[in-house]
Amino acid sequence: MAEGGRGAAPAAVLALVFNAFVWGLSWWPFRELQDRGVHPLWSTALIYLVSLLVLLAARPGAVRGWGGQPWLWLLAASAGMTNVGFNWAVTIGDVVRVVLLFYLMPAWSVGLAWLLLGERPHLAGLARVVLALAGVAIVLAPQGAGLPWPRALADWLALAGGFSFALTNVLLRRLHATPAPQRVLAMFGGGTVAAGAVALAGLAQGSVAALPAPEASWLVLGLGLSVAFLAGNLALQYGASRLAAHTTALVMLSEVVFASLSAVALGAARLDPQVLAGGALIVATAAWSAWPSRPTAAGAGAQSAA
Template sequence: MTRRFHDALPTLAIMLGASVWGLVWYPMRMLASMGLTGTLASATTSGAACLFVLLLKRRSVRTIRWHWLLVALGAAAGTTSVGFVWGAIHGQVMRVLLLFYLTPAWTAVFAHFILEDRLTRADAALSLLSLAGAVTMLWSPALGFPLPANLAEWAGLMGGMGFAMSNVLVVKLTRTMPGMKPEMRTAVIFGGAAIVATLVSFFEPMPAPPAASQMGMVAFIVIGLGVVLAANNVIMQIGLARVPANRASIIMLFELVVTALSSWLFAGEAPGPREWAGGACIVAACVLSAWVHRQARASGEASSAANQQAASEKKSTRAMV
């Protein structure tokens, strides 16, 4: 029983991380209602998370070396954070998140050009499936061409593109700088999110600032959320290091379940038939993408094992001769 629980811990860690991201929109809306804009909320919480990681893992700072990929990763992470937070605050949470989860389409394209991965027919088909889900969700006879209906949905779409780019750049960075500690990549992600959100905040209209009586609560939420996000990222990294990537991507879809329930309970947002149909296509694309990559990796491992066995038999034959 203890062994089974120990084996299940990585999966539980990923589910916990997905649950946190499925709930984080609510405290962000609380901060917005107190007078802290979405961009400033993203900047302050990301800054707190970055500081927490650097203090906790300060000995790993020496593993950082200058590389343009660090700037690119920070910019992509900033786009992800601002898009997700701003969209979740100002739009319908579930629609924004579903647009955010169009990652199979963007990841296939970015990986083809940045990682030089071959764009297979399966990748192209899954990208089209996820885009078909978005079209199903966004299409309306009154609106005509299926595009995001408002800035919040555009923000969710851009955030999803940033998320896909971040994932690809993390792989590229791992190959280019293998000596860099994973927690330092986390610090770069949060630091980039803080910088980008701060820059974008100058272009966002400022509401009335938080009242003096609310400053204590605002500071508490910002610091608490920063620590939670940083700790959550560390927990996620532990789970992701012990679970195959294809399986992890499926487990992370638990975020959609948590978001759907939390947006219904806390905001009274109930997805309609088109949202359910479009969401089903997007989720199916994510699940099938994980399955296809698992099959490809298993086929590659089997081919490699067969080649090694053939080489071994060839050597044995030579030795006999």
């Protein structure tokens, strides 16, 4: 979407930075809630339930004609699994490592856009895949010998969350003609249902603790996180609707900075040369994907796909 006027652009950028700030620091309240006995799956389900109720109160017409659109159901599932993967991973894993693995998303997008949108990958897209995979291999490589393979649940969750995030973005492009309230309903509903369903499955297997009795110590924190996520989503809607897509993607990379600095400062992550080297390649891939391509004579003014 084209950028707005001169006055709108700074406010839109600040809105996107605020959204990235909320996501970049979300690991801390999720860990605080877990310390109070609230598993991140329950936290995620409750947070999105609050947002879902606010949306339905403000836009009750969002449910009209929603159920008969299979792509919206897939959007709900992908958005839900994005939150399950990311929120759970940053709670139990090294935050910097998780965020970097999550941002493998541009590599996933190449194949998904080909499969769902019919956009055949070009040479630059394939080069980005190779660059991203090289970065991931460096991040995942064990200190001694061995293959660069996910070694912990947090690694798998981060990779799955990044894949789901890529699928969400591709589906949003496919559903660009669908009214925004219906798309937002799918994303909020997916976050609520997916996290709740996985939590219930884990509860049945004994791997997820039951939701503790209501106490002010975690209810206030959970409500505050819900408000922050809702405000962040509104900021994203405001900023993304006023800036070009590549600008939005570049600004949103500030989430990596917020997450890394806060996690290192609070002892939830470590930055060694291996992580820095792999992370540099992954971030470079994301920035390259977001960078606008030179318009052709036939398509000057049309937005190119990443």
